[in-house]
Structures are given as structure tokens and as C-alpha cells.
Amino acid sequence: MLSNGHIIGDGSWDLKVYVTDLQTERLIRVKGDTHIGGVMLKLVEDLEISMDWSDHGLWWPSRNCWLNHTRSTLDQCAVQADALLHFTPMHKNLRVQLPDLRCLDMRVNFSIKTFSTVIALCKDLGIRHPEELSFCKPLEPAHLKHNFKDMPKKKQDHNGVQRNGNHLPSDTNTFIANSPVGSTLSLDKSFSCAPVTPQRGLQSSTPVSSPMGQNGTWKRNGFGNEINGYSPNVGNSISSERLNGSFDSSLAHTPPALSPDTRKSLVRPKTLVEKARMNVAWLDSSLSIMEQGVREYDTLCLKFKFYSFYDLNPKYDSVRINQIYEQARWQLLNEEIDCTEEEMLMFAALQLQVNMQASEPQPNYDEGSISSPNEDDIDAALADLQTTLEGSNISSHTNDITQVPELYDELKFFKPKRFGIKAYKKYWFSYRDLHLYLYKSREEMIHHSSPVHSVILKGCEVTPDVNISQSKYGIKLEVPSTDGMSEMYIRCENEKQYATWMAACKLAAKGRSLADSSYNSEVDTIRNFLQMQKPGEKPAHIPHSVDITPEDYVSSRYQKKLRGKLIQRIYEAHANVKDLSLIDAKMNYIKAWQSLSEFGITLFVVKFMGHKKEELLGVASNRIMKMEINGDHLKTWRMETLKAWNVNWEVKHMMTQFEDDNVIFSCLSADCKVVHEFIGGYIFLSMRSKEANQTLNEEMFHKLTGGWT
Incomplete structure (x- = not known):
């Protein structure tokens, strides 16, 4: 028997497909062995509309997944007659907040794995090594008050389905998937959105797009709250000029001004537990952003997730360096990472130099001022080889290259006892082959007699204990023991001694000896870091046009502590860095950030x-x-x-x-x-x-x- 041209009993059935572009629903006659590509072909033929459908795919809302494998059959995908599929573009508009807190409206692929989406986005933005970055959801203060497992559950309807109608897979990062469009959580204020002038070579970047969704609203984040109302019957969309403001800048240069609303939206952790809770927001790199509750016009934050920055090169990485610098800056201003008063003033001074150099002509890294990548690699390899062959400049009893390098000096030592008095004692220290030995006299040390203390430094935790204004140069060691980590402190007399021993301890913690080729450079890095923290002999000349707003340069903790002396102290610290170029100031900022004890944890x-x-x-x-x-x-x-x-x-x-x-x-x-x-x-x-x-x-x-x- 025939019905509408189909033979009843042939195993075919009607599949409902909603075409999001046309906001219309179609019934497609299919069988269980119809493959996904065939479904899309039949649908396009049925629509009879001449347009490019190549970027469209099938999304299954109730299963919260894409049907990406076009050769798979409906039976293989478990699609049955009660299913409703969406035929929708795979590339959609996404608002992306960069590490410098500016937002861009980008067109990204919602159907591929998040890791692949980030790679494609970084290519458009001109950021090398995209494996260091990832997406995370914007956080609210409420997320810092509860552990993930204790977060209030989202309301569900009587069928136990989320408000967006999506069942959530058990292997999804459920912080993300439980924050769908329609959730009641939202940020208090919208993000600022700054226009970007693409750099040379970024022609593939998507321009700032219309801030409207199909339902006539622009949503500020993945929680679906409306920012701008819009009637689809009223003329054209909101212009990018209205949305983004009037100033112009590239991604390699962040404007100093920041929207007050953006600053208010930032969360500020007060404890280590709250810092830990901030990491709930990272997306699952193995799932698409659509599968994790993200919808068109939502906001995601693009951040450096892994603190292992590979091959930073000013010639190729101006955007990447600037965004790392900005992420470091906001971590310090929001007190996500702790630092001392001298360190905070040093960071403020470097930031001041960055802002002053931003309007000055800079060295051109694109026209031969830097050697080619191959030359860079060869020079670096030759330098490493020379250092390895010559050996490190370590105190030793002999020039025999077969001798194990040894570092020795007279230092102060203190090991806390439960009810003991904190008192440092002088010992002669000898460090060789990842072992630290303490002797009562120089003679005992020279003859390698039985030491008073012996410590294996491999695997230890090394923390600076420095206060430059008080001439305090200490090293805190936490050494593995049977009872956990055992604390001990070393006190050096001056910064040269401190840099020498601090570098040795840091390398030893990683399992590297004094023979390691990076030892001398580590010493130099530590000494430069200390030098930048000292106030200059006299403040550098600061143009009257430079306005220092304290909250833009130091965290609230030091704003309160320094009060009226803050500006003068920043000027004094700036004298040490006043000759740095723009890129050098940013690189020094990043290196100093990497030197902090809490960095990268x-x-x-x-x-x-x-x-x-x-x-x-x-x-x-x-x-x-x-x-x-x-x-x-x-x-x-x-x-x-x-x-x-x-x-x-x-x-x-x-x-x-x-x-x-x-x-x-x-x-x-x-x-x-x-x-x-x-x-x-x-x-x-x-x-x-x-x-x-x-x-x-x-x-x-x-x-x-x-x-x-």
C-alpha cells in the first residue's frame, strides 16, 4: 500500500528536523540504514533553497551531541522516530574574552573538540603554541563560596531535563554543562568589548559581528542573561562602533583604560581554597563547546591554562607576549598570586614603563633586526655546547673536569622545632651532587668529615624568604622526609651569596646538578630580579601626561598599606627599568612573575x-x-x-x-x-x-x- 508516495511497511519512518536558519521544521522520510550525510542531502533537497549549506550539521538536543560522522547510519547513532534533530551552522558567533579582558566577537566552530577550536582561534589571533591556552567560563563570586560538589543544583522540570531541553552526558565537565542558556546565574555587569586592528598576516580573522541572536537578544555569557534588547523588525543590527567603543588597538598593545564594569565583574579570591575553586570553570578539551552548554553569542574566556611558555620570541610573539603579560598583571592585581611589597612595586614600575613605551617608536623585529629561526636555533645550540664544555663557574678544589662540581660557603642555618626558639647557627655548607652537607668548621668541610646535617635536595620545595629593605636574604627549604615535608631555613649575607645558593637549590629540586648548563643563567636571573626590586638612586623623569591610578598598578592590599607614599615609591622603583624597551619591559615582567614562589601552581x-x-x-x-x-x-x-x-x-x-x-x-x-x-x-x-x-x-x-x- 502506498501513502504519500512511500510504501507502508518498508521500514521507513518520518524524522523531524528543525532548520535553525529558517526557523522551520521538516519531516524527512528515512530508514535505519540511512546515513547522516544522506539525511542532510534529503533535507537540503526538500528545502529547495539555493544557498550554501556546507557549514551545517546535525545537532541532537536531547542527547546533547553532534552527529558528526556522516557515514554513520541512524541505527548506529541510535536515532529513532521520536528524535528531533537541529540542522544548524557549525560555525557560530562567540564572544571571547582575552587575557587582557578585552572581548572579541569571533566566529568559531561549535562542532569540533574544544582543543581544536582553540587552535583555530589562536591561528586567527596570531598566537603561537595554542596548546598552552584553553577556554573557561566566566566566574562569579558565588563560585568561590562553594566546592563544585556542593554547588546548588540547577532547577529541572518534572522530566528531570535541564531547561534547555538537553540531557547531560555523565562524562561532561558538569560545571559547564549545568550552566546552559536559561540558567539563573549571571554576571552582575557586562564585559567591555574593544575593537581590534588585526596584525599583518591575520586576514582570516573574523570581524566584529552583529551582537544579536536569533531570538533578538545579545547574551553576555553562557548563563543566557540579556544585555541589549533588540527587535528584529527595527532596521540593522547594533554597529560595532557602538558596541566596542571608539579607541583602536591591536592585540599586541592593550589600551590602559579598562571599563569599570569589567573590573567589577572580576572575582578576587581571598584564600587558597577560593583560588582552588576558580579552576572549576575550565572546559573539557575533548568535547565540543556546544556539548558543554555553550550557545551562540555566549561568552567564554580564553586564557593561558598551562604555565609552560615555549619559545617566546619577540619577532613572532608580540601578541602572545602581550597576552601573557596581561594575564600575569591581572593575577597580581586580583591577588590570585602573592608577592612581597618590593616585588609589587617592581611590577608596578615595569607596568609604568610598558605604558610609557607604548606610544614610543620601538625596534623593528620584522625586517632583519633578529636572525632567522634557524640561526637562532644554531646560536642557542652552540651557546649551550660552549657552556657545557667550559663548565660552570663553581668553587672547587681542582680544575679536573672529572671532579664533581662543588659549591661551599659559610651560611646560617635554622631548622624549626616544635617548641624551640627560632635561632640561626653558622655552619660551613657544601653542596655537591644534589646533596647539601653542613659542617662545624671549614677544615671538616674540606676533608669531607662526617657532617652535622645531610640533606637530599632532589624533590624539595624552594621558597624565597627575602626582604630587600631589611637586607634579609633567606631560602626556605621543604625537604621530603618520612613524616612529610621537613622545613629548614638558610640565611645568606648578601644578594650575591643568595643568588648563588638559590640557583643551586632551585636546580637541585628539579634533579639538576651544578654541572647543568643553565646554572649561571639562573644565577643572573635571580640577581636581576633582586636588582629590579631596589629603589633607584633618584626617580626617573615621568611626563606630566602619565597618570598613575593606584588600583591599576598595585593590588588593594598594598594600596591600603602604602597609601600616600605609593606614587613616589613607584617612581623610585621605575628608575631601575626606565631604559627598557616596550617588549623588554613586558618580558622582564613575565620573567619576574615566573620567579614568584606561587607561579604556575x-x-x-x-x-x-x-x-x-x-x-x-x-x-x-x-x-x-x-x-x-x-x-x-x-x-x-x-x-x-x-x-x-x-x-x-x-x-x-x-x-x-x-x-x-x-x-x-x-x-x-x-x-x-x-x-x-x-x-x-x-x-x-x-x-x-x-x-x-x-x-x-x-x-x-x-x-x-x-x-x-
């Missing part, structure tokens, strides 16, 4: 197996740390000893297997997938090399971070 609130109390887990590029809630280190594991890491997705427990330890924990402040991705991501980044930096192995990244294999 991503925190999570966790519970270790067999423990009832909450503790902190810190993940850095070269180590994983177990800490008390107050920040005291309990144990450190080096990344090079990590053998395996995986997740039990049923109970959301993560296991990390080291050479001498197995560690199992549950993450309370974020989904365990976020922790898994940080560990795998740092392993992936550690595999980069000069020989392999031309191609990005996405498959390897997902193997290390995905957690499904």
Missing part, C-alpha cells in the same frame, strides 16, 4: 583516600604537591616519576601512580576530568622540542588528557 580541593579532612592538591609543570588547606607542603611528587594517571569514572576517583607511591583522591572543587587534563597536559607540553615544534600532535594530546583510553 594550579590548586584543587581534594580528599585523599583514607583521609576525612579536605586538603589541597597543587599541579605544576614539573611536580604535583599535597598541601594543607593553609598551604603547608606535605609531600611533593616529581612529574618525571609519574608512571600512570587515570580516573574511575563511576566514583570520580583519580589515581596517580608514581615510582614509589600510589595516590588516590577525589576532587571536591572541580570535576576530576579537570585535574586529569592538567596532569596530562603538562606531560604533553614536556614532550615539545625544537625538532618537533612545527606540527601539533592533537591525537597525542587527547590520549594524554582525554582519560577514555
Whole structure:
């Protein structure tokens, strides 16, 4: 029997497909063995509209997934007669907030993995090494008050379905997926949106687009709250000039002015726990942004996720350097990372130099002022070879190159006791082959007699204990022991002595000896860092046109502490950096940021197996740390000893297997997938090399971070 040209009983059925561009629904006659590509072909033929449909794909709202595999059949995808599919563009408009807090309206692919979307976006923006960045959702103060597992659940209808009608997969980062369009959470203020003049070579960048959605509203973030009302019947869309303001700048130069509303929208953590809770917002790199609750015209933040910056080169990385500089600056201003008073003034001075140099002519890095990449690689290799052959300039008893390099000096030492008095004692220190030895006399040290104390520095935590204004040059060591991490302090007499021993301790913590070719450069870096913190002999001349707004230069903590002396102190610190070019000032800012003890440590609130109390887990590029809630280190594991890491997705427990330890924990402040991705991501980044930096192995990244294999 025939019905509407179809034979009843032939196994075919009507599939409902909603065409989002036309806001119309179509019934397509299909069978279970019809492949996805065939469904789209039939739909386009049925529409009979001459337009380019090549960027369209099928989205399944109730399953919260794309049907990307065009050769798969409906049966293979479990699509049945009750399904409603959306035929919608894969590239959609997304508002992207950059590390410098400006927002761009970009057209990105919502159907591919987030990692791939970030790669494509960074290519448009002119940012090399996109593997260092990722997307995260904008945070609110409320997210800092609760752990991820304790966050209030979103309201559901009587069928247990989210308001956007999407069932959420169990393996999604549910902070993201539970923040769909229609959620009641929103930021208090909208983000500022600044226009960008694309750099040469960025012709593929998408221009700032219309700020309207199909429903006539512009949404400020992924939580779906309206910013600008719009009637689709009233003329054209809001112009980019109205949306973005009137000033013009490239991504390599951030305008000094910032919208007050943008500043108010920033969250400011007050404790280590709140800092840990900020990491709930990272998207899952293995899923598309659409699968994680992001819809067209939503806002996502593009940030540097992994603090391992590879091959920063002023010739090619002006945009990347500026965005790293801005992310560092806002971390310091928001007190996401701690620093001393002298360090804060040094950062303010460098920022002042950046702002003053922004309007001055700068060296041209594009026309031969810097050697080619091949020449750079050859020169670097030759320099490393020369340093290795010549050896480090370390105090030693002999010039025999077979002799193990040794560093020795008279220093002060203190090891805290539970009820003891804090008193430093002088010892003769000898450091060789990752071991620190303390002797009562120089003679005992020279003859290598039995030491008073012996410490293995490999795997220790090294923290500066410096106050330049008080001539205090200390080093805090936290050394692995049977009872956790054992604290001890070293006090140096001057900055030269401090730089020498601090460099040795930092390298020893990474398992590198004094023979390492980077030792001398590490000493120089530490000395330069100290030198920049000293007030200049006399303040540099500051043009009257330069206006220093304290809140733009120092954190609120030091604004209150320094009050009326702040501007003068910044001027004094600026005298040390007044001769730096724009790019050099930014690079010095980044290097100083990297020298801070808390740099690059991503925190999570966790519970270790067999423990009832909450503790902190810190993940850095070269180590994983177990800490008390107050920040005291309990144990450190080096990344090079990590053998395996995986997740039990049923109970959301993560296991990390080291050479001498197995560690199992549950993450309370974020989904365990976020922790898994940080560990795998740092392993992936550690595999980069000069020989392999031309191609990005996405498959390897997902193997290390995905957690499904």
C-alpha cells in the first residue's frame, strides 16, 4: 500500500528536523540504514533553497551531541522516530574574552573538540603554541563560596531535563554543562568589548559581528542573561562602533583604560581554597563547546591554562607576549598570586614603563633586526655546547673536569622545632651532587668529615624568604622526609651569596646538578630580579601626561598599606627599568612573575583516600604537591616519576601512580576530568622540542588528557 508516495511497511519512518536558519521544521522520510550525510542531502533537497549549506550539521538536543560522522547510519547513532534533530551552522558567533579582558566577537566552530577550536582561534589571533591556552567560563563570586560538589543544583522540570531541553552526558565537565542558556546565574555587569586592528598576516580573522541572536537578544555569557534588547523588525543590527567603543588597538598593545564594569565583574579570591575553586570553570578539551552548554553569542574566556611558555620570541610573539603579560598583571592585581611589597612595586614600575613605551617608536623585529629561526636555533645550540664544555663557574678544589662540581660557603642555618626558639647557627655548607652537607668548621668541610646535617635536595620545595629593605636574604627549604615535608631555613649575607645558593637549590629540586648548563643563567636571573626590586638612586623623569591610578598598578592590599607614599615609591622603583624597551619591559615582567614562589601552581580541593579532612592538591609543570588547606607542603611528587594517571569514572576517583607511591583522591572543587587534563597536559607540553615544534600532535594530546583510553 502506498501513502504519500512511500510504501507502508518498508521500514521507513518520518524524522523531524528543525532548520535553525529558517526557523522551520521538516519531516524527512528515512530508514535505519540511512546515513547522516544522506539525511542532510534529503533535507537540503526538500528545502529547495539555493544557498550554501556546507557549514551545517546535525545537532541532537536531547542527547546533547553532534552527529558528526556522516557515514554513520541512524541505527548506529541510535536515532529513532521520536528524535528531533537541529540542522544548524557549525560555525557560530562567540564572544571571547582575552587575557587582557578585552572581548572579541569571533566566529568559531561549535562542532569540533574544544582543543581544536582553540587552535583555530589562536591561528586567527596570531598566537603561537595554542596548546598552552584553553577556554573557561566566566566566574562569579558565588563560585568561590562553594566546592563544585556542593554547588546548588540547577532547577529541572518534572522530566528531570535541564531547561534547555538537553540531557547531560555523565562524562561532561558538569560545571559547564549545568550552566546552559536559561540558567539563573549571571554576571552582575557586562564585559567591555574593544575593537581590534588585526596584525599583518591575520586576514582570516573574523570581524566584529552583529551582537544579536536569533531570538533578538545579545547574551553576555553562557548563563543566557540579556544585555541589549533588540527587535528584529527595527532596521540593522547594533554597529560595532557602538558596541566596542571608539579607541583602536591591536592585540599586541592593550589600551590602559579598562571599563569599570569589567573590573567589577572580576572575582578576587581571598584564600587558597577560593583560588582552588576558580579552576572549576575550565572546559573539557575533548568535547565540543556546544556539548558543554555553550550557545551562540555566549561568552567564554580564553586564557593561558598551562604555565609552560615555549619559545617566546619577540619577532613572532608580540601578541602572545602581550597576552601573557596581561594575564600575569591581572593575577597580581586580583591577588590570585602573592608577592612581597618590593616585588609589587617592581611590577608596578615595569607596568609604568610598558605604558610609557607604548606610544614610543620601538625596534623593528620584522625586517632583519633578529636572525632567522634557524640561526637562532644554531646560536642557542652552540651557546649551550660552549657552556657545557667550559663548565660552570663553581668553587672547587681542582680544575679536573672529572671532579664533581662543588659549591661551599659559610651560611646560617635554622631548622624549626616544635617548641624551640627560632635561632640561626653558622655552619660551613657544601653542596655537591644534589646533596647539601653542613659542617662545624671549614677544615671538616674540606676533608669531607662526617657532617652535622645531610640533606637530599632532589624533590624539595624552594621558597624565597627575602626582604630587600631589611637586607634579609633567606631560602626556605621543604625537604621530603618520612613524616612529610621537613622545613629548614638558610640565611645568606648578601644578594650575591643568595643568588648563588638559590640557583643551586632551585636546580637541585628539579634533579639538576651544578654541572647543568643553565646554572649561571639562573644565577643572573635571580640577581636581576633582586636588582629590579631596589629603589633607584633618584626617580626617573615621568611626563606630566602619565597618570598613575593606584588600583591599576598595585593590588588593594598594598594600596591600603602604602597609601600616600605609593606614587613616589613607584617612581623610585621605575628608575631601575626606565631604559627598557616596550617588549623588554613586558618580558622582564613575565620573567619576574615566573620567579614568584606561587607561579604556575594550579590548586584543587581534594580528599585523599583514607583521609576525612579536605586538603589541597597543587599541579605544576614539573611536580604535583599535597598541601594543607593553609598551604603547608606535605609531600611533593616529581612529574618525571609519574608512571600512570587515570580516573574511575563511576566514583570520580583519580589515581596517580608514581615510582614509589600510589595516590588516590577525589576532587571536591572541580570535576576530576579537570585535574586529569592538567596532569596530562603538562606531560604533553614536556614532550615539545625544537625538532618537533612545527606540527601539533592533537591525537597525542587527547590520549594524554582525554582519560577514555
